[in-house]
Amino acid sequence: MFVTALVPLLLAAAPAADGVVVPVAQTQSFADDPAGVPANADADDPAVWVHPRSAGRSVVLGTLKEGGLAAFDLSGRTLGRYPAPAAPTPGAMPGRYNNVDVLGGVPVGGRARELAFVSDRGRDRVRVYEVDARGSAAGAAVVRDVTDPAARPVFSASEAEVDGQRTAYGLAAGFVGRTPVVVTSRRDETRLALLHVVPTAGGTVGTAVAATLDLPSSFPLPGGGTWAPCGEPGEGPQLEGMVVDSRYGVLYAAQEDVGVWRVPLRASGFGEPVLVDRVRSFGVPQTYDPRTGECAVSGPDPGVGGRLLEADAEGLTVAGRYLLASSQGDSRFVAYERTGRNRPVGSFRVGAGRGNDSVEHSDGAHAVVADLGPRYPEGLLVVHDGERRPAVGDSDTTGFAYVSWADVLDRLEG
Secondary structure (H helix, E strand, C coil): CCECCCCCCCCCCCCCCCEEECCCEECCCEECCCCCCCCCCCCCCEEEECCCCCHHHCEEEEECECCCEEEECCCCCEEEEECCCCCCCCCCCCCCEEEEEEEEEEEECCEEEEEEEEEECCCCEEEEEEECCCCCCCCCCCEEECECCCCCCCCCCCHHHHCCCCCEEEEEEEEECCEEEEEEEECCCCEEEEEEEEECHHHCEEEEEEEEEECCCCEECCCCCEECCCCCCCCCCCEEEEEEECCCCEEEEEECCCEEEEEEEECCEECCCEEEEEECCCCCCEEEECCCCEEEECCCCCCCCCCCECCCEEEEEEECCEEEEEEHHHCEEEEEECCCCCCEEEEEEECCECCECCCCCCCCEEEECCCCCCCCCCCEEEEEECCCCCCECCECEEEEEEEEHHHHHHHHHC
């Protein structure tokens, strides 16, 4: 049985005022435009790869949807761009990279490897890249594609079904004990898949589905009846932001219009999910308007929503003693205790300063706690910026911002 809306959440009052942190650096901006370089690039999700021998040469990877994958140094300088696959046949969907995560020391193919995993929502695959420790040196490739050429779709039964785009969407990687795993969600569905990392021919790397889990699409209300998040007919309340907490053997997954789930992980599958926080609009009746393509409130608020997360609940990351969640609807980041019942402990915004833009409507986030040099002595938080300014014409303009983890700690603990 799912532990959902029938069980009261451990709520804390919202902070009197959000702290504000300022980026240390930011990447170039990307435009979702056919004339852009790369074309149709829409930044979405970052991951930080820590160099095993020289932390100052660590690399940030970021997905750009149809623009593929990009690599950046710790100053935000672009080191390389790696295109998503072209459409395999006329009329088929091309590759479209959604989420990325990194995993070091993966024992696959007879040696420990530094790997990055990417959800290709266009082709319903998990793409695998190997990170080269020389990659931050001039002229060296940062990553190379080592995806199994025979990789099959994660969720779709056929290539025709792939083009329907109920495909691999959110993604997180980690270890369960000594077993490397990848978890991915399905677009417009509530399904999660647990995949094992497997060696394939010629040094390539594949993934194999080991288990699936369907989270709820509707929820009981304390006064009777049920509530389901509003959406376009036929589309379920999907999940995207996820993180595997390898230290404690759990997955955190953000269901965009619902809240944040904690799911125990085993190498063979998933444990019992617990909803640890809800978005503010949880339980509010809404009705879809086909004329506008939007949902509008159609009844009174029953008062069962959370206090801190404004839908969509998006990017998740763990660092130190904290779990962070992107409250995309109001451009904030909410911090929770990483253990116990994940009690919320504070929030902050990423404001403009040091010549860098503020961060709005953030999707993905990734934090690491390590000394990465004088700008990041306690670690680094990289977040997606959904509204990079100045904009480029009429196109959506996006990028990634780098925040010193020491500055985050000052706001949460100072």
